[in-house]
Amino acid sequence: MPIDATQLRTLVVQPVLAALDLPSSNVAENLIMGTAAHESHLGDYIKQVGGGPALGIFQMEPATLHDCYENFLDYRSDLKAKVDGFLAPQPAQADGTPDKDAQLATNLAYAAALCRIRYYRAPAAMPSDPNDVNGLAAYWKQYYNTPQGAGTVEQFVADYNTYLGS
Structure with missing residues (x-):
């Protein structure tokens, strides 16, 4: 059963x-909501269907998460601190640090933050009309x-309209 779109939008995104x-928070909001609507049908599943590596309602692959850190966030300490502020203590790795890969599936706020970072890194500006x-x-x-x-x-358009309304 999908997550209520209004609750996801107002309580998480x-x-x-x-x-x-x-920048561009209205466009980013609809883009992130559309991503969740398309990628997981607002949470109908949190692990990629067919056995792939993607996790969470945004179906981000751990490799993409690591790329966001290694090639972007690790060079922007203020933004990295904001993103890491969404990490929960659990699930954790053996050394006690948060398991970022697992939190793509278990932590809606952290997953939404990483989804936004993925789009923020894109070389072209987001669409102007949200x-x-x-x-x-x-x-x-x-x-x-x-x-x-x-x-x-x-x-994407069909899922956006189905799960978020046209």
């Missing part, structure tokens, strides 16, 4: 975006799913 304080679902879908395809990914713009 909006507070995370406010805490990160990055209500242009086709523009959001095209941006998702290019910078989140990637041109080689199996997802389509049409699927």
Whole structure:
């Protein structure tokens, strides 16, 4: 059963975006919500169907999470501290530090923050209209799913409309 979209938006996505304080928050909010709607149907599953490595409602792969840190956040200590502020003590690794990979599946706020970072790193500006679902879908395809990914713009738009309303 999916997560209630209004609750996800108001209790998770909006507070995370406010805490990160990055530009284009209205567009980012709809893009993140659309990503959750498409990637997991708002939480119908939290592990990639078919045995792939993607985790959480945004279906981020651990390799993508590590890339966000190694090639971006590790060079931006203030932003990294904001993102890491969403980490929970559990699940943890053997050394007691938070298990970031596992928290993609278990921690909605942390996963939303990483989803926003993924989009923030994209080389092109986000669409200017937060209500242009086709523009959001095209941006998702290019910078989140990637041109080689199996997802389509049409699927994103259909899932956005189904789970979030048109």
